[in-house]
Amino acid sequence: MDNFSTLIGGIAGDGINEAGLTVARLFSRLGYHIYMYYDYPSLIRGGHNFSIVRASRQKIAAHMDQIDVLVALNQETVEKHKSRLKDSSFVIYDADKVKLDDTMHKGFGLTITQILKEATAPAVMKNSCIIGGYCKVVGIDWSVLEDVLKKHIPKMLELNMQVARQGYDQATEFCHIDSRADRADSHLEKQTEEPIITGNQAISLGLIKAGLGAYVAYPMTPSSSVLDFMAKFGPEFGIKVIHPESEIAVMLMAQGFAYAGVKAAVGTSGGGFCLMTEGLSLAGMAEMPVVVVMAQRTGPSTGLPTYTAQGDLHFVLNAGQGEFPRFIVAPGDAEEAYYWAGVALNLAWKYQVPSFILTDKTVSESQYSFDIDLAGDLRGELKEQAQQAPLLWDGRGEYKRYRYTDTGVSPLVFPPQKGQVIKTDSYTHDEGGITSEDPQITRETSDKRQRKGQFLAAELERYETVKVFGNEKSKIALLCWGSNKGVCMEAALKLGLRVIFVQVLSPFPERKLKSALLGVERLLAVECNSTGQLARLVGFYGIKIQTQDLILKYDGRPFSVEDLLAQLGRALA
Amino acid sequence: MNMNPKDLATTAKNSWCPGCGNFSIMSAMRMVLAELDSQGFPVENVVLVSGIGCHAKIVDYMNVNSFYSIHGRTLPAASAIKIANPDLKVICFSGDGDSLAEGLDHLIFAAKRNIDLTMILHDNRVYGLTTGQYTPTSPQGFKGKSTPSGTSEHPLNPLELMLVSGASYIARGYTHGIEQLQKLFKEAILHKGFSFVDVLQVCVSYNNLYESYNKWTYTVQGNDASSFEEAQKIIRSWNYDRSEVPIPLGKFYQIEAERFDQSFPEYRQNLSERDSKIKTLLENFI
Numbered sequence: 001m002d003n004f005s006t007l008i009g010g011i012a013g014d015g016i017n018e019a020g021l022t023v024a025r026l027f028s029r030l031g032y033h034i035y036m037y038y039d040y041p042s043l044i045r046g047g048h049n050f051s052i053v054r055a056s057r058q059k060i061a062a063h064m065d066q067i068d069v070l071v072a073l074n075q076e077t078v079e080k081h082k083s084r085l086k087d088s089s090f091v092i093y094d095a096d097k098v099k100l101d102d103t104m105h106k107g108f109g110l111t112i113t114q115i116l117k118e119a120t121a122p123a124v125m126k127n128s129c130i131i132g133g134y135c136k137v138v139g140i141d142w143s144v145l146e147d148v149l150k151k152h153i154p155k156m157l158e159l160n161m162q163v164a165r166q167g168y169d170q171a172t173e174f175c176h177i178d179s180r181a182d183r184a185d186s187h188l189e190k191q192t193e194e195p196i197i198t199g200n201q202a203i204s205l206g207l208i209k210a211g212l213g214a215y216v217a218y219p220m221t222p223s224s225s226v227l228d229f230m231a232k233f234g235p236e237f238g239i240k241v242i243h244p245e246s247e248i249a250v251m252l253m254a255q256g257f258a259y260a261g262v263k264a265a266v267g268t269s270g271g272g273f274c275l276m277t278e279g280l281s282l283a284g285m286a287e288m289p290v291v292v293v294m295a296q297r298t299g300p301s302t303g304l305p306t307y308t309a310q311g312d313l314h315f316v317l318n319a320g321q322g323e324f325p326r327f328i329v330a331p332g333d334a335e336e337a338y339y340w341a342g343v344a345l346n347l348a349w350k351y352q353v354p355s356f357i358l359t360d361k362t363v364s365e366s367q368y369s370f371d372i373d374l375a376g377d378l379r380g381e382l383k384e385q386a387q388q389a390p391l392l393w394d395g396r397g398e399y400k401r402y403r404y405t406d407t408g409v410s411p412l413v414f415p416p417q418k419g420q421v422i423k424t425d426s427y428t429h430d431e432g433g434i435t436s437e438d439p440q441i442t443r444e445t446s447d448k449r450q451r452k453g454q455f456l457a458a459e460l461e462r463y464e465t466v467k468v469f470g471n472e473k474s475k476i477a478l479l480c481w482g483s484n485k486g487v488c489m490e491a492a493l494k495l496g497l498r499v500i501f502v503q504v505l506s507p508f509p510e511r512k513l514k515s516a517l518l519g520v521e522r523l524l525a526v527e528c529n530s531t532g533q534l535a536r537l538v539g540f541y542g543i544k545i546q547t548q549d550l551i552l553k554y555d556g557r558p559f560s561v562e563d564l565l566a567q568l569g570r571a572l573a
Numbered sequence: 574m575n576m577n578p579k580d581l582a583t584t585a586k587n588s589w590c591p592g593c594g595n596f597s598i599m600s601a602m603r604m605v606l607a608e609l610d611s612q613g614f615p616v617e618n619v620v621l622v623s624g625i626g627c628h629a630k631i632v633d634y635m636n637v638n639s640f641y642s643i644h645g646r647t648l649p650a651a652s653a654i655k656i657a658n659p660d661l662k663v664i665c666f667s668g669d670g671d672s673l674a675e676g677l678d679h680l681i682f683a684a685k686r687n688i689d690l691t692m693i694l695h696d697n698r699v700y701g702l703t704t705g706q707y708t709p710t711s712p713q714g715f716k717g718k719s720t721p722s723g724t725s726e727h728p729l730n731p732l733e734l735m736l737v738s739g740a741s742y743i744a745r746g747y748t749h750g751i752e753q754l755q756k757l758f759k760e761a762i763l764h765k766g767f768s769f770v771d772v773l774q775v776c777v778s779y780n781n782l783y784e785s786y787n788k789w790t791y792t793v794q795g796n797d798a799s800s801f802e803e804a805q806k807i808i809r810s811w812n813y814d815r816s817e818v819p820i821p822l823g824k825f826y827q828i829e830a831e832r833f834d835q836s837f838p839e840y841r842q843n844l845s846e847r848d849s850k851i852k853t854l855l856e857n858f859i
Binding site (some may be wrong): 025028151193194195196197201205208209210211213214216233235236237238239240242244245246248249250251252253254255256257259260261262264278279282370372414415416417418419420421422423424425426427429433434435 | 583618650652847855858
């Protein structure tokens, strides 16, 4: 079994995300790589939620439309998703809530209400019950589920186990998911079980690893889970976590921290980032290092709060009045999110610039099997970078916060410093940080800031800012960024195409992109927006993409593998 | 060796109008910081934070650590500086437009958190740098460039707002009383918690109230500053409108209360320890 997809659906409040994670953990224990897409509307109770858990022998970062098993806690789940069923698919459902008229597919109805009643278990435990039944259906050993439940059920474990076992015993086996032990070539695989984390959790860990000292954010989907994670685990690392009155305060607090020598990051989505832009421009002028986790969702305005988009690339590239350099990276999976979050923090401090980790709902909230060793290889690369440490003042002579240097980077020091003053300023200022309207100083300080951008760009030449996947000899290539990496890789593999993944978007890796494009005769841009924002960006560098070669999805949902294959099929026909 | 307040000057050319009340605020603050320096509160531990407006230029003229922020945004930057390093004394200078219009949310939240910061409000009741518009403390009927027939709004009483929001030190001074300003500034800086000093600062160019203030201001005597009710009564006795009533000056309120800045873990920078902790943490996600 190379690929197996399970869809679990119910109403908000049913714990669909958690149920999906349980299924993901089962497969992870059997030696599969996981990708889980979680779809939910913006409400607390009711509405339709579903998780698609895809397990694969290969590392994946995309979901498929077609599913092997549908787990339905209500009728709506069946109605909405029956079109995803293959002839060979199976449906397991709550027999008290769901009528399966569909004679095409095999199914099993669990008497969940009765099981819970007999066990005097609360209604929330229907999840455990149906997952118990699910394990039997797909032939996963009871002991595997027992292990997952023991590890992840925080309270009333015994009762949960009891109703899960009832579900397991009642259901009938439909197929058998082979485990690592069943596979002849299993010695080629990694033997340890991998954690399953979201992109936002990976970003949090990457920031922590690189020395984060403070995280400041106002909640906004799909960035809030960074705040939640930091608030829960940050104190163990000595990280100060603040949820203040607004994103305006957030952005200013980050700079107060930077001024005092504490590495800070903030997180938001488009609307909150609008409020941060005046502070972002301050960071540009005052040369304050700050990391912004900017998780895109469907806009404009409130848009679709819990759905995805890649609509803010040019907003982030250009946000803030005036001209100043910035670093922008858009990771495509959990390992990249972890690695680049650390790099983003380090580069922000090395060049005293704002640094962005640009994600979307898909990367931020999807669950991935996370291989820290893979990200660890990247860390090896990180070590050989001629140190990403910030430039600190040597303590000699009079300190000037904005001292002119060849690279434009002025040495940092933090208060208190006896006999020295440290002055930072939102106005145009001289080397000492005192306001000036002098034309020469205005020009010199502008040059100083731009110089930092040039040295940052030069340093990035040593990084994998552009990646090439798939058939590297193909004359047809897919151009993508952020969350579309995974789906493009799979589609390209099927169609024999090349994938060019632009990971760093500012300073723009023009030279690397052009070398990745050598031999490409046709370039198709795959993006989750309605205008082709990366296509427009590469256009500035003379790379033209025809309108018919824009493969765009802007309905708030990520591309599935089938989606993309179908659209590419039409474009390439 | 005692510090001379003159040591706290910079070479920046001063651009305040002659007779501006800001000079008094700056002189008083230099004297207080020099005095505190010789009393064991070294000046290098002080960070000044200003917004944007005439008031804000003060940081260019003071040879002290400073963060010259943007309009309305002194307090969030100042809060983080304090939380980052609790040994620092962080003093904000802000204007009535700066803190009561653009940045009002930050002011209320700083008071609500009772964070250990000092806010000096240069309350000239007019926008000076943009040459004369009404502010949240301008009296009803104020004829400014944006309200040529007189504003129809009544002013806000910032001290009343600070009292109900949770500020734990509240005082008012006047730029014609520099000794009182020194006393209040010193008390406010040494106070543990959010201290707010409203300074009636005369703007000689756009809102010259010397005559009115000289006539109506008086210093409160013998008040019980620990009493919320008494403070409220004094604060409400003048509402910033044009009515001709006595204007109280002095310390109105001071209590001890829990502080937001006390609730943070100490920063630990051991990266290899972090590496192993991350690996342990990840085990929860298997």
